[in-house]
Amino acid sequence: MNIKQSSNPRIVIIGGGFAGIALAKKLKNKKVQVVLLDKHNYHTFQPLLYQVATGGLEAGSIAYPIRKVIQEYEDIYFRLTSVKEIDTANKKVITEIGDLSYDYLVIATGSKTNYFGNKEIERNSMAMKTIPQSLNIRSLILENFEQAVLIEDEADRNRLINFVLVGGGPTGVELAGALAEMKKDILQKDYPDLDIAKMEINLIQSGDRILNTMSEKSSQEAEQFLLNLGVKVRKNVRVTNYNGRTITTNTDLTIDTSTLIWTAGVQGAMIDGLDGKSLVKKVKRIRVNQFSQVVGYDAIFAIGDIAMMEIDGFPEGHPMMAQPAIQQGRLLGENLLKLVNKQPMKPFEYKDKGSMATIGRNKAVVDMPxxxxxxxxxxxxxxxxxxxxLIGFKNKAVVFLNWVYNYIRFDREGRLIIRPFKKKSFVTFTSDEV
Amino acid sequence: MNIKQSSNPRIVIIGGGFAGIALAKKLKNKKVQVVLLDKHNYHTFQPLLYQVATGGLEAGSIAYPIRKVIQEYEDIYFRLTSVKEIDTANKKVITEIGDLSYDYLVIATGSKTNYFGNKEIERNSMAMKTIPQSLNIRSLILENFEQAVLIEDEADRNRLINFVLVGGGPTGVELAGALAEMKKDILQKDYPDLDIAKMEINLIQSGDRILNTMSEKSSQEAEQFLLNLGVKVRKNVRVTNYNGRTITTNTDLTIDTSTLIWTAGVQGAMIDGLDGKSLVKKVKRIRVNQFSQVVGYDAIFAIGDIAMMEIDGFPEGHPMMAQPAIQQGRLLGENLLKLVNKQPMKPFEYKDKGSMATIGRNKAVVDMPxxxxxxxxxxxxxxxxxxxxLIGFKNKAVVFLNWVYNYIRFDREGRLIIRPFKKKSFVTFTSDEV
Incomplete structure (x- = not known):
């Protein structure tokens, strides 16, 4: 990897998400060497991915170059790579671009979509955890409409403009709201030859309320906001399968759709090599103590979504979202410096700053207990x-400008199919059926 | 294609570039039916592609949804498709999504990169005529650097950070300037473990001056600006081949590089079906009279880069750039309405508004005779x-904001590898050689 060992102990951080970046910032110009690994060269502001997917923001507005974050740091290296495995016996990480020894290792790989083992749903549905995935959703939505205008058969046409979002968490709810706004303000005008009233937005939630990590009041109000926007909120329904054309559920309900967006589950983005006792296999998370230390290892830590800190009040770990990740990253930064200096570490205490979700224009729910x-x-x-x-002044300014513009003009100009998602099947389909 | 024939005559426009959009605007709500075809769902502002390639602007800032342009037009249809062929005998265009009859046909397909038949150069080099191509160049530049930091062999490393631009027109010159600015302001800081002085930017021009469509003074000054920025300007050199590692030329000069960006030639983006007599085969352009009417056809027109109007003062047609395209599009709009109303058409007269090129920070050359x-x-x-x-208020505002920010901060935050270009070969290469 072409990294020189310095006199400082080496801390290897896997992942430049909220947790990894918060940690790296705390280690700026301290007496440690930091090697930050990520498979992207940018940090992603995941809470706004749904706006990229629906054309309200450009990808670049919610991404920030990792090398820019650490530009003025000493004794820090960034490497663009995926990590294959951890060799705990030899204190090394095995990556696509070679091996790297560590004195301390921090796993901050975040989470990925969980299909609960259903391969057919995984193959036929869209996920929205990364920028490329969000851009794929954007392309697919628009391709569906471009294809729909060509089709004379009503059932085939309606299938293309029927959108099903599975999962009633903040991602599903915010995406449903944005799609509903798109329908009203944009798609109706862009596709005058389609009967846009036929466009459906279905939000499927397995439990009896959406936003079930928020207060009951938030759930109720968010649901009402969605209903007012014309979203079909289907509670107590679990999707059992999806063959690319029809969704089946555990109830009588079936839905014909070309587009299923799956936000119904997350799991840790696990790396091989840790002992089974350190893992919570069902959700692929790593058991850590209150110092974020992986159970069974002294020099390995885990923070953010991948970490499950089973402490009082959080029997299933902290919520897999930005705030715990940032707070764990910051504290671990302080603790690692303490550890290096042989001082006692401080246990983690989560400060709940509340949670919120927005549901289209002028509407949101906020819990700040x-x-x-x-x-x-x-x-x-x-x-x-x-x-x-958001990281960076320019991103803040561009996002603000976009929001003001979109708000005043009832518009989203990012409806661009830059990289087609289903170009090929699109062509095949139309030449067969049009 | 699911388009209803109205009582108006149907004008089919192939291509939503400068020419096609200018024409469509002139036909807004007139007594004609317009069908606009394009293989992208957006209009591209090509003069700023080089800023997308070098991370100064996001793709969405220089693209504009075609459906938004025509949102308030009556009797107009947009279809996202490639055109395969024109059936002039039956007055039909054959597309990927079906056939479409026309009363008048306008070919505004623009131009594409011309490799003058050298397949090896075509296979191994990058072009920059579209947004996806520009994003590929952006990814490749950054991937080269990420790869270079891993490599210990000096020759291999230098090859990765040696950039060769072939073609001394505005595209090559502006790209060279932007790369030189990146080297100075960004790459040096982002890659402290690389000796950035080894990064070369070579601009190769076959003739004896760059910007050879501009005044001699502009050529000289632009060259001086580039030299001041450290760009190696190599004139009177013609590239003869490139195998992906080494460029050979018609002189003694050979250059080891992983990256050749080819802007040395353009040709019309031709469509099959026209009679050979209507074509200028060498450059794949279509011969038109001064009414933009394709030679040999009454109801077929061509405008913009694809059209070659051989009139006094322009023995090889007008320059293949935005201004002639826009002016031809506008006039053809008026002329088609005249034709429909059986009035005489007006011949085209090109108003040269001048030409210009920018070469990095604070520097440009402008000819306005x-x-x-x-x-x-x-x-x-x-x-x-x-x-x-630029089309659209929001794009203007976002581009302006980016430019101010980039200027003040000496920065370009779009250095994001969203869709890797050579991810696979990158991995193979590094596992072999690192």
């Missing part, structure tokens, strides 16, 4: 918090 | 003209 609020004020809070959390 | 100017004032003119020419 003990407070709950919703509507236009909540929507402003949502925007402010998200703008403020 | 009889005037010529250069330096910082020319650079402001260049920026103003390009900003003003």
């Amino acid at each position: 003990p407070y709950h609020f919703s509507g236009i004020f909540a929507w402003f809070v949502w925007m402010f918090v998200h703008l403020f959390s | 009889p005037y010529h100017f250069s330096g910082i004032f020319a650079w402001f003119v260049w920026m103003f003209v390009h900003l003003f020419s």
Whole structure:
């Protein structure tokens, strides 16, 4: 990997997400060598992926070059690679571009989509955890419409403009709201030769309420906002299969659709090499103690979505979202410096800053215990918090400008099929059936 | 194609570039039916592609949804497709999504890269005529650097950071300037473990001056600007071959490089079906009279880069750039309405609004006969003209904001490898050689 060993102990961080970046920042110019590995050369602001998918923002606005984050750091290296395995016996990580020894290892690989073992759903549905995936969804939505205008058979046409989102968490809810806004403000005008009333947005939730990690009030209000936007919210329904044309469920309900977007589950983005006792296999997360230390290893740590810290009040670990990741990353930075200096580490305490979701124009729900609020004020809070959390002045400014423009003009100009998603099947399909 | 014949005559336009869009605008809500075909669902502002390639702008900032352009037009249809062939006998176009009859046909397919028959150069080099191609160049530049930091062998490493641009027209010159700025302001900071002085930017021009369609003064000044930025300008050199590792030329010069960007030639993006007598085969352009009417056909027209109007002062047709395309599109709009109303058409007269090129920070050359100017004032003119020419308020605002930010911060934050270009070969290469 062409990295020189310095006199400082080497900390290898796998993953430049919220946790890994927060950690690296804490280690800036301290007496440690940092090697940051990621399979992308940018940090992704995942909470706004749904806006990339629906053309409201460009990909570049929610991505930030990792090398820029660490530009002024000393004794730090970034390497673009995937990690294949950890060799804990020899304290090495095995990567696509060679092996790398570590003194301390931090696993911050985040999470990926969980299909709960259903390969057919995995093959036929879209995920939305990365920027390329979001761009694929954007292309697919638009390709569906371009294809629909060509089709005379009503059932075939309706299948193309029937969107099914599985999973009633913030991602599914926010995407449903954005799609509903697109339908009303844009697609109706862009496709005057289609009967846009036939476009359906179905949100399927297995439990009895959406946003089930938020307050009951938020769930109810968010559902009402979605209903007002014309979204079909289907609760207590579990999708059992999807063959690319029809969804079956555990109820009588079946839905004909070309597009299933799966946000119904996440699992840790696991790396091979750790002892089975350190793992929670069902959700592919890594058991850590309150210092983020992986159970059974002194020099290996895990933070963010991949880590499951089973402490009082969080029997299943902290929620897999940005805040715990950032807080764990920051504390681990301090703790690693303590460890290097042979001082005692501080246990992690999660400060719940609340949670929120936006549902289209002027609408959001916010829980900041003990407070709950919703509507236009909540929507402003949502925007402010998200703008403020983006890395970099330029991204903040461009996102703000886009939001103002989109708000005033009821528009989203990112409806561009830059990299077609289903170009080939599109052609085949149309030459057969048109 | 599911398009209803109206009582209006049908004008089919192939291509939503500068020419096709200018024409469509002129036909807004007139007594004609317009069908606009394009293989992308967006219009591309090609003069700024080099800024997308070098991370200064996001793709979405220089693209504009075609359906948004025509949102308020009556009796107009957009279809996303490639055209395979024209059936002139039956007045039909044959497309990927079916056949379409026309009353009048306008070919505005633009141009593509011309490798003058050298398949090996075509296979191993990068072109920059479309947004996906520009994004590929962006990914490749960054991937080269990520790969270079891994490599210990000096020759192999230098090959990766040696960039060769073939073609001294505005595209090659502007790209060379942008790369030189990247080297100085960004790459040096992003890759502290590389000796960035080893990064070369070679601009190869077959003739004895760059920007040879501009004034001699512009050529000289632009060359000086490039030399000041450290670009190696190699004139009177013709590239004869490139095997992916080494460029050979018609002189003693050979250059070891992983990256050849070819902007040395364009040719019309020809469509099959026209009579050979209508074509200028060497450059794949279509002969038209001064009404943009294809020679030999009454109801078929060609405008923009694909059209070659051999009239006094332009024995090889008008320059293949935005201005002639826009002017031809506009006039043809008026002429088609005249034709429909059986009035005489107006012959085309090209108004040369001048030409310009920018060469990095604060530098540009502008010819507006009889005037010529250069330096910082020319650079402001260049920026103003390009900003003003972008479609859409939001794109103007976002581009402006990016330019201000990039200028003040000496930065380009779009250095993101969203879709890797050579990921696979990258991995193979490194596992062999690192």
